[in-house]
Amino acid sequence: MKFSNQLSALLIISALFVSCKNDDLSNGTGKLALSVTDAPIDAANVKAVYVTFTGLEYQNSGGSWETATDFTSPQVVNILDLQNGKTSLLGNYTLKSGNYTGLRFKLDAPTKGTNNPSNPGCYVELLTGEKMPLFVPSGASSGYKANGNFSVPINGVVEVTADFDLRKSIVVTGNGSTYILNPTIKIAVNNQSGTISGLVSNLVTDKKYVIYTYEKDKYTASESAEPTGENIRFANAISSTKISSTGAYTLAFLAAGSYDLVVVSENANGAVAVEKQISAIVVQSQKTTSLNIAL
Numbered sequence: 001m002k003f004s005n006q007l008s009a010l011l012i013i014s015a016l017f018v019s020c021k022n023d024d025l026s027n028g029t030g031k032l033a034l035s036v037t038d039a040p041i042d043a044a045n046v047k048a049v050y051v052t053f054t055g056l057e058y059q060n061s062g063g064s065w066e067t068a069t070d071f072t073s074p075q076v077v078n079i080l081d082l083q084n085g086k087t088s089l090l091g092n093y094t095l096k097s098g099n100y101t102g103l104r105f106k107l108d109a110p111t112k113g114t115n116n117p118s119n120p121g122c123y124v125e126l127l128t129g130e131k132m133p134l135f136v137p138s139g140a141s142s143g144y145k146a147n148g149n150f151s152v153p154i155n156g157v158v159e160v161t162a163d164f165d166l167r168k169s170i171v172v173t174g175n176g177s178t179y180i181l182n183p184t185i186k187i188a189v190n191n192q193s194g195t196i197s198g199l200v201s202n203l204v205t206d207k208k209y210v211i212y213t214y215e216k217d218k219y220t221a222s223e224s225a226e227p228t229g230e231n232i233r234f235a236n237a238i239s240s241t242k243i244s245s246t247g248a249y250t251l252a253f254l255a256a257g258s259y260d261l262v263v264v265s266e267n268a269n270g271a272v273a274v275e276k277q278i279s280a281i282v283v284q285s286q287k288t289t290s291l292n293i294a295l
Contacts, residue, residue, distance in 0.1 A: 028097040033091075033160070034161075035088060035160070035161045036087060036163075037253060038166055039163070039167055039241060040242045045128075050076055050125065051181075054074045056071045059102040060098055065104060070091070070093050074108060077090075092157075098151065102145050102149075103160075104144060105144045105183070106143045109122035110122075120133040136180070147185065148188065150189045162185050162186075167232065169185075188254075193286075194283040194284050196213070196250075196288070198292040199293075212234045214260045219236070258283075262276075263293060
């Protein structure tokens with residue numbers, strides 16, 4: 001009888017411990033350290049792309065969207081300057097601990113169809129120094145969702161990078177007179193991501209080179225064809241980067257997995273050619289895969 005009472009007491013204590021632990025999990029908080037990065041844009045006449053962030057929302061486990069109240073003031077970032085693994089920290093935000101299924105960015109940008117604003121929050125700077133408003137489609141007031149998941153630990157920090165792919169996000173219309181922004185953004189958890197980097201040799205001096213990253217076996221030759229309308233080449237690439245004049249390249253914030261690379265050149269006349277394809281490059285979390293490529 002005495003043993004039975006002791007067992008009952010232990011069970012009650014264990015239940016209370018589990019209940020308190022679950023309560024801590026549901027009521028605890030942690031930090032989200034949020035940065036942004038980018039891939040290059042196709043337009044050769046663009047010097048910079050400035051984006052003004054005015055707010056941040058998050059979605060906890062597929063629930064309703066909540067506002068990050070500690071995003072207190074607008075932040076202006078030249079997204080085009082953030083390539084080859086370079087990032088800009090937007091801030092550190094306090095969130096409830098748990099799993100998150102998305103982030104949504106609020107931007108200060110004029111709506112497509114309105115008159116050209118004199119001082120837009122989002123704009124493109126051309127090589128000539130001219131500044132062109134960067135319009136967003138109508139109905140974009142709810143913000144732009146970044147796809148991906150992350151978890152916020154209790155009393156800890158999760159470092160997350162939002163990868164803005166300007167090559168897919170900006171469409172030029174009206175014979176080059178109108179720039180439309182429809183962001184394609186993916187979330188990378190930094191300690192779950194890896195990098196591919198190296199040198200490309202045998203470059204031709206009067207050509208420009210880009211490397212596109214694809215999930216394994218997703219690339220098709222038809223993607224290199226001349227695009228129609230508002231479509232783009234290599235539309236299914238998940239990231240890309242320019243190859244420097246020295247042959248150096250870096251593809252950062254890739255989720256662990258296997259990837260195919262497509263090396264593309266563009267000559268002075270704008271002719272695009274696929275120079276080489278490399279298959280099944282393995283990326284591991286928190287590691288850099290070194291890959292030198294000879295064309």
